[in-house]
Every structure is written in structure tokens, then in C-alpha cells.
Amino acid sequence: MSELMAARIQMETSLAFHIVFAVIGIALPFMMVIAEALWLRTGEPVYRLLARRWAKGSAILFAVGAVSGTVLSFELGLLWPRFMAFAGSIIGLPFALEGFAFFTEAIFLGIYLYGWDRIPPLAHWFAGVMVAASGAASAIFVVMTNAWMNTPVGFRVVDGRPVDVDPIAAMMSPAALAETLHMTIAAYAAAGFAVAGVHAFLLRRDRSNLFHRRALAIALAVGGVAAIIQPATGHYAAEVVARTQPVKLAAMEGQFRTERRAPLRIGGFPDPAAGETRYALEIPAGLSILAYGRPDAEVLGLNDFAPEDRPNVRVVHVAFQVMVGCGMAMMAVALWAGWSAWRRRAVPDSDGFLRVVVAASPLGMLAVEAGWVVTEVGRQPWVIQGVMRTADSVTDVRGLWVSLLTYSALYIMLGGIVVMLMLQLFRASPEVREAGGKVGGGK
Numbered sequence: 072m073s074e075l076m077a078a079r080i081q082m083e084t085s086l087a088f089h090i091v092f093a094v095i096g097i098a099l100p101f102m103m104v105i106a107e108a109l110w111l112r113t114g115e116p117v118y119r120l121l122a123r124r125w126a127k128g129s130a131i132l133f134a135v136g137a138v139s140g141t142v143l144s145f146e147l148g149l150l151w152p153r154f155m156a157f158a159g160s161i162i163g164l165p166f167a168l169e170g171f172a173f174f175t176e177a178i179f180l181g182i183y184l185y186g187w188d189r190i191p192p193l194a195h196w197f198a199g200v201m202v203a204a205s206g207a208a209s210a211i212f213v214v215m216t217n218a219w220m221n222t223p224v225g226f227r228v229v230d231g232r233p234v235d236v237d238p239i240a241a242m243m244s245p246a247a248l249a250e251t252l253h254m255t256i257a258a259y260a261a262a263g264f265a266v267a268g269v270h271a272f273l274l275r276r277d278r279s280n281l282f283h284r285r286a287l288a289i290a291l292a293v294g295g296v297a298a299i300i301q302p303a304t305g306h307y308a309a310e311v312v313a314r315t316q317p318v319k320l321a322a323m324e325g326q327f328r329t330e331r332r333a334p335l336r337i338g339g340f341p342d343p344a345a346g347e348t349r350y351a352l353e354i355p356a357g358l359s360i361l362a363y364g365r366p367d368a369e370v371l372g373l374n375d376f377a378p379e380d381r382p383n384v385r386v387v388h389v390a391f392q393v394m395v396g397c398g399m400a401m402m403a404v405a406l407w408a409g410w411s412a413w414r415r416r417a418v419p420d421s422d423g424f425l426r427v428v429v430a431a432s433p434l435g436m437l438a439v440e441a442g443w444v445v446t447e448v449g450r451q452p453w454v455i456q457g458v459m460r461t462a463d464s465v466t467d468v469r470g471l472w473v474s475l476l477t478y479s480a481l482y483i484m485l486g487g488i489v490v491m492l493m494l495q496l497f498r499a500s501p502e503v504r505e506a507g508g509k510v511g512g513g514k
Contacts, residue, residue: 075462077471078150081478083447085143087440088482092136094439096176097210097255098262099129100203102289107196109289117281120501121289122199125266126184129202131492133180135485137173142478150471154454154464157233161226162216164238169212176205210258211251217446218246222315223455249311250446253304256297257442261435263294264401268432269497271425278420282501288418291428294435295405301398306361313362316456317371318380319449322387324358325351326372332356333370338392341384346374348388382451390444397438404431 103125110118148155179201186195219225225241226233267290274283313320320326325341325348326333335358339351356366363370373381404427411419454461 072472074469074471075465077475078465079461081471081475082143082146082150084475084479084482085139085146086443086447088486089136089139089143090439090443091436092132092139093210093213094258094436095132095262095265096129096136096206097203097258098293099125099132099266100180100199100206101259102263102266102293103129104196104199104203105289105293106285107199109285111192111196117285120282121286123187124496124501126180126199128493128496130180130184131489131496133176135489137177138485139482140173142481146478149468149474150466151454151464152466154459157459157464158220158455161223161233161236161238161241162219165212165215165219165242169209169216172205172209172212176202176209179205207255207258211255214251214254215242215244215247218250219244220455221250221319221446221450222246222311223458228458245315246311249304249308253301253308253442256301256304257435257439260294260297260301260398260401261439263290263292263297264404264428264435265294265432266290267294268429271428271432273497274420275422275425275429284418284420287420287428291405291408291418294401295408298398298401298405298435299409302402305395305398309362313370316449318373318376319382319387319445320362321371321373321376322382322384322449323391323445324370325384325388326358326370327374329369329372329375331359331367331369333358333362333368335361339388341388343373343384379452382449387445387449390441390448394438394441394445397434397441401431401434401438404428 103122106118106125107122109115110122179198182190182198183195183202186198190198219241222245223241224244225237225239227235267287270283270286270290274280274287277283309320309323312323324333325336325339327341327343327346327348332355334353334355336348336351336353339348341348358370359368360366362368373384407424407427408419411424450456452460452462454464
């Protein structure tokens with residue numbers, strides 16, 4: 072294994088592990104705040120129980136997310152020192168703001184956890200709002216940095232060094248709005264469905280449990296609304312990719328030839344040797360319309376780019392199809408839930424519906440992981456699109472496979488600890504009956 076490949080695998084492993092906690096760190100505090108707001112409004116104890124239980128989950132996942140995020144920060148400097156030396160002065164601002172948001176989240180999470188019955192209720196709820204807002208802000212600043220790597224602006228290169236740096240312009244790069252919108256909404260959808268799946272599973276075992284019924288309603292509302300909105304943000308993101316990274320769009324769609332009335336492909340598997348995507352369902356002119364708004368618009372194909380400048384089309388196309396497929400399935404479940412809730416004036420709770428929600432619960436996380444594969448592999452071979460190749464930014468240090476194995480072992484250990492803690496949390500599930508009385512469970 073080459074040092075470059077070892078470094079890339081380590082970075083991808085770290086990102087794939089951390090992103091799960093980042094996603095939950097955005098959305099779970101938001102659901103926690105909704106539950107407490109409903110308690111303040113209605114006085115129903117079940118909502119207070121729910122807020123406290125989700126706060127415990129947020130604390131566990133925040134701790135692991137902080138550790139894995141710190142590892143990622145170290146890896147940026149250790150594995151990609153030339154990238155950091157070049158880009159540090161350009162994208163330092165969003166990194167600094169991300170650090171500020173992270174500390175804000177940590178401070179207010181502490182106040183929230185230990186402030187129950189010690190500070191006024193509204194002040195306590197406001198602490199929760201700050202946790203939710205700073206968690207989302209932290210992720211947005213990180214995504215802005217990634218957006219700059221895809222559409223670098225705000226500097227000039229003279230003698231191989233950046234000059235005339237404009238940090239604000241760099242932070243507001245052409246892909247910033249599209250990426251932050253798409254990623255943030257994805258986080259609410261993924262975490263909402265994941266939490267809904269857990270409570271749907273527990274509700275199937277205890278159909279009269281009001282705690283799980285209320286939790287399912289909030290999680291489905293958050294995840295369902297996000298899943299319905301997400302295709303619009305995805306369409307906008309694809310338009311930006313078409314304008315700023317045409318080779319990535321070509322890889323996403325398995326488009327080899329430059330052509331007008333380019334078809335939209337559903338499924339299929341690219342064959343780079345033959346220069347075509349096999350077994351796909353093709354919608355005539357669909358890609359031209361979606362990417363440029365006109366059926367006769369020309370879409371650049373991979374063959375128009377030098378072979379050394381093309382990403383791995385198989386990986387990018389399949390990951391893109393997985394992301395879109397998961398998103399469509401989640402939207403269908405969300406529409407089913409919304410239609411049923413509108414007709415019954417209550418959260419649907421048929422056995423078939425709960426089974427579907429449980430089955431759909433991992434789709435959001437799968438879509439998030441696939442989406443980041445599209446974003447990162449689709450930019451290759453560049454670490455900074457059109458400016459610096461990934462191979463030119465990797466460290467000269469040898470033996471990176473040792474680091475890869477060490478960090479992989481760390482993630483396996485952290486993952487095991489999280490699973491044990493979350494299972495313990497679920498086993499202590501509160502038993503709140505429909506009649507209203509608390510039978511047992513946590514605080």
C-alpha cells in the first residue's frame with residue numbers, strides 16, 4: 072500500500088466515523104429543545120422526561136464526537152502538511168469560528184445538563200437552544216471549509232504561494248451555500264429517522280408507552296420535514312456542481328460523452344474501458360434539464376477531461392445513486408407519515424408503518440456517508456480543486472499504515488463504548504402509559 076493510499080484511507084475512515092456524531096450533534100439537541108418547549112407549553116411530564124433523556128444521549132455522543140473531531144484536526148496537519156501550509160492562511164477563519172462554536176456548545180451543554188431545577192425554566196430552555204444552534208453552526212463552518220476546497224476563491228497564487236488573501240471571500244465560496252444547506256438538512260433528516268427508528272422499535276414492543284409515542288412524533292416531524300425539503304437542496308447543489316465542477320457532475324451521472332439532451336441515469340454501473348454506463352434506466356434530456364434548466368443544454372462528459380484529472384467514476388456514480396435512492400425512500404416514508412397523521416390527527420402507529428420506520432432508520436446515515444464519498448472522491452485527484460493535487464500535499468513520513476491501524480483501533484474502541492452506553496440508555500427506557508402515570512424508568 073502506498074503512503075498516499077494509507078493517508079487517504081485513514082482520512083476517509085476518520086471522516087466516516089466522525090460524521091455520524093456530527094450529524095447527531097446537530098439534530099438531537101434540536102429535538103431536545105422541541106421536547107422541552109412542549110413541556111413548558113403543556114406541562115406534560117413526558118416531554119420533560121424526553122428532553123432529559125435526549126440530553127443524556129447528546130452528552131454521550133458529543134464526547135465521542137469531540138474526540139474524533141480532534142483526531143481529524145491532528146490528521147489535517149500530520150497527513151497533509153503541504154495542504155495546511157498553503158491553505159491555512161486562506162481558510163483559517165472558518166476553522167477559528169468552528170472552534171468558537173464548539174466551545175459555546177460545550178459550555179451550554181454543561182449548563183443544560185446540570186441546570187435542571189437550578190436555573191429558571193426559560194433560561195434552561197435557552198441554554199438548550201444555544202446547544203442546538205452552536206452545534207449546527209460548528210458543522211456549517213466546517214462544511215464552508217470543504218466548499219472552498221471544491222471551489223477555491225479569495226486568493227492569487229504567485230510563485231506557488233497564496234497572496235492577496237481575502238478570508239471572507241474564501242469562506243463564502245461559490246459552493247458554500249449549496250453545501251451547507253444540503254449537509255445541514257441532511258443532518259436533521261438522518262438523525263430524525265435514526266431516532267424515530269429506535270422509538271418505533273420500542274413502541275412495537277410496548278404499544279401503550281406514551282414516552283415512545285411522543286418521541287416518535289417529534290423525531291418523525293424533524294426527520295420527515297427535512298427529508299421532504301432535501302431534494303430541493305440537492306437539486307440546487309447539483310446545479311452548483313454543474314457550473315463549478317463539471318467533471319464531478321459527469322462522474323456522478325456516469326456521463327462519458329459530451330452531448331446535448333443528456334439523459335438522467337437511474338442506477339447503472341460505469342464501464343470506463345468502454346466509455347459507457349451499463350444497465351441504467353435513462354430519462355431522455357433529464358440531466359440537461361436538471362443541471363441547466365434546458366433540454367438542449369450541453370453536458371460535458373468525462374472523455375473531455377484528461378485521464379489524470381478524472382475522479383473514480385465507478386465509486387462516485389454508485390455513491391451518488393445510493394445517496395439519491397436513500398433520500399427518495401426517506402421522502403416516501405415522510406409523505407406516508409404526513410398523510411396518515413393528517414387523516415388520523417395522530418401519529419400513525421400501525422405495525423406495518425412502525426416496521427417501515429425501523430427499516431428506514433439507517434437510510435439517512437447511509438445517505439450522508441454516500442454523499443461525502445461523492446463530494447470527496449468526486450474532487451480527486453485534487454485536494455484543492457484545480458490548485459493542488461492530493462498526491463502533492465501528503466506528508467513525506469513513511470510507515471503511515473501503522474498510524475492507519477492505530478487510529479482504526481481507536482475508532483473500533485470508541486464505537487464499542489458508544490454502542491454499550493446507548494444500549495444501556497435504551498434499556499432504562501421510561502415507561503409512561505397512555506393514561507398518564509409514570510410507572511418506572513429514568514429521571
